[in-house]
Amino acid sequence: MAPTTLLLPDWLIPVEPDQAVLAGHGIAVRDGRIADIAPHAVLRDRHPGAAERPLAGCALLPGFVNLHTHAAMSLLRGAGDDLPLMAWLQERIWPLERKLMSADFVYDGSVLAFAEMLAGGTTCCADMYFHPEEVARAALSMGIRAAVGGTVFEISGAPPAEQMLAQALAAHEKYRGEPGLRFMLAPHAPYTVGDDMLRHLAAVAEEADLTIAIHLHETRQEVEEAVAMHGMRPAERLAHLGLLSPRLVAVHGVHLDADDIALLASHGVSLAHCPASNLKLASGLAPVARLLEAGVNLGIGTDGAASNNRLDMLSELRLAALLAKGASGDARALPAHRALHAATLGGAKALGWDDRIGSVAVGKYADLVAIRLDSARLAPVFDPVSHVVYAAGREDVEEVWIDGRTVAKKLQLTNSPSKSDLERIMSRISQWRLRAAGVISGTNTYLSQE
Known part of the structure; x- marks a missing residue:
C-alpha cells in the first residue's frame, strides 16, 4: 500500500x-x-x-486557482505603469512584444511567474499568451497545474491568426497525456479578432472540448466602439457568433449592464475577475454583486505582472472582497466565504477541473x-x-x-529541479531588462549588439 x-x-x-x-x-x-x-x-x-x-x-x-494571467509578462513587470489600457497596449506592451517575443522570452517569463505563484499558495492557473508549448513546458518544470491558452490576434504586426491557432492545437496534442495540464483557445478580445475567426474558434473548441478565454467588456471605450462598429455590445456579438457557453471564461467584465449580465448567466459563462489590474489601468470596477446575484460563476485572476504588478492571489482576494462592498454599497456583497470560493472552487469550475481540485474533498487531488x-x-x-x-x-x-x-x-x-531552473533564469533577468529598456527608449541598443 x-x-x-x-x-x-x-x-x-x-x-x-x-x-x-x-x-x-x-x-x-x-x-x-x-x-x-x-x-x-x-x-x-x-x-x-x-x-x-x-x-x-x-x-x-x-490551493488558489488564478483564473487569468499572462505568465510570461513577468519579464515586463513595471515596464508600462500608469497608463490606461489602450495606451498601455498600443504604446508600450505591443511594441515590447514585437521586439522581444520568442520561445525563450515566454519560457523564462513563465518560470518566473510560476515560482511567484507557487510560493504564494497558487496551485493552478489559467494562462493566455503566445508560444503555448513553452508555457506548458515551464508549468511542467515548476510543477504547477495549468490551463494553457494560446492567444489568437488579428492585428497589424501579429503573426497570422491561423498560425497562432495551429500552435495552440499543436501544444494541446503534444501534451495531451499530462494530467497537470489543460489547454484553452484564447482569442484576445472581440476588438482584435474578427467574426469569421471567432466563429471558427467556437467550432474548434466544441469539437476538441476546449475552454475558451477572452477579454470582454474591459473598458467603456471597447463597448462604445463595438456598438458603433457592429451595432451591438461585445457580449451580444459573441452570443450571435456562438461563443457564449459554459466553456467560455470571460475576463474582466467591468462594463456589463443588466442585459449583458443576464446574457452571460443564461449561457453559463464564467467570469474571471481581476480587480487590481482593472484599478491600475483605470478600467473601472466590475459589478461583482450583480453578477453573483444573477448566478454567474465567479473566479479571481491576477492578470499579468505587467498590469498588476503582483501575482499574489491573497492580495487579490482581499481586494476583490473589499471592492465588491464599496462598488455596491452593500457590506454583505462578496463575503469572506464567497470570496474564498471564487479564488478556489469558482476558478476550478470555470476550467472544468472542479471534480479534481478547488475544494478539500475525498478523492480530489491534494x-x-x-x-x-x-x-x-x-x-x-x-x-x-x-x-x-x-x-x-x-x-x-x-x-x-x-x-x-x-x-x-x-x-x-522545495523542488530541486524547479529551484535550479529558476536560478538559471534569474541569472538572465538583467539581460531581459536591458532589452526591454532599449525598446522603451527607442534605441534598441542592446538588441543591436546581438
Whole structure:
C-alpha cells in the first residue's frame, strides 16, 4: 500500500460544503489525493503508522486557482505603469512584444511567474499568451497545474491568426497525456479578432472540448466602439457568433449592464475577475454583486505582472472582497466565504477541473495551502476564513502542496529541479531588462549588439 501522510492543522477550510470550518480536523493524503478527512485523533486511529505533518496555528485550505494571467509578462513587470489600457497596449506592451517575443522570452517569463505563484499558495492557473508549448513546458518544470491558452490576434504586426491557432492545437496534442495540464483557445478580445475567426474558434473548441478565454467588456471605450462598429455590445456579438457557453471564461467584465449580465448567466459563462489590474489601468470596477446575484460563476485572476504588478492571489482576494462592498454599497456583497470560493472552487469550475481540485474533498487531488494564523500581527482568530481573506498575506503561507507533494515552504520552492531552473533564469533577468529598456527608449541598443 502506498504511504499515507497526515496533515494536521488547527483549522480545515474545505470550501465545500459552503461556510464550513472544521476545527481540529485534518486530512490523510495517499497517492497524491485526499484519502480521508476527520478529527486528528480519528485520523491517527484509521491510519496507524502514517507520517504526520503537524500544522499547529495553521488553516489548511485548497490551493488558489488564478483564473487569468499572462505568465510570461513577468519579464515586463513595471515596464508600462500608469497608463490606461489602450495606451498601455498600443504604446508600450505591443511594441515590447514585437521586439522581444520568442520561445525563450515566454519560457523564462513563465518560470518566473510560476515560482511567484507557487510560493504564494497558487496551485493552478489559467494562462493566455503566445508560444503555448513553452508555457506548458515551464508549468511542467515548476510543477504547477495549468490551463494553457494560446492567444489568437488579428492585428497589424501579429503573426497570422491561423498560425497562432495551429500552435495552440499543436501544444494541446503534444501534451495531451499530462494530467497537470489543460489547454484553452484564447482569442484576445472581440476588438482584435474578427467574426469569421471567432466563429471558427467556437467550432474548434466544441469539437476538441476546449475552454475558451477572452477579454470582454474591459473598458467603456471597447463597448462604445463595438456598438458603433457592429451595432451591438461585445457580449451580444459573441452570443450571435456562438461563443457564449459554459466553456467560455470571460475576463474582466467591468462594463456589463443588466442585459449583458443576464446574457452571460443564461449561457453559463464564467467570469474571471481581476480587480487590481482593472484599478491600475483605470478600467473601472466590475459589478461583482450583480453578477453573483444573477448566478454567474465567479473566479479571481491576477492578470499579468505587467498590469498588476503582483501575482499574489491573497492580495487579490482581499481586494476583490473589499471592492465588491464599496462598488455596491452593500457590506454583505462578496463575503469572506464567497470570496474564498471564487479564488478556489469558482476558478476550478470555470476550467472544468472542479471534480479534481478547488475544494478539500475525498478523492480530489491534494492541491493545498497552509496559512499560518498564529502570528502577533494576526491574533486573535475569531474566524479563520475572515483572516485568510481580510488579514493574511502571502508572507503567512506556511506550505504548499500539489498532488500531495510539497512544492513551496515559507516562500521558498522545495523542488530541486524547479529551484535550479529558476536560478538559471534569474541569472538572465538583467539581460531581459536591458532589452526591454532599449525598446522603451527607442534605441534598441542592446538588441543591436546581438
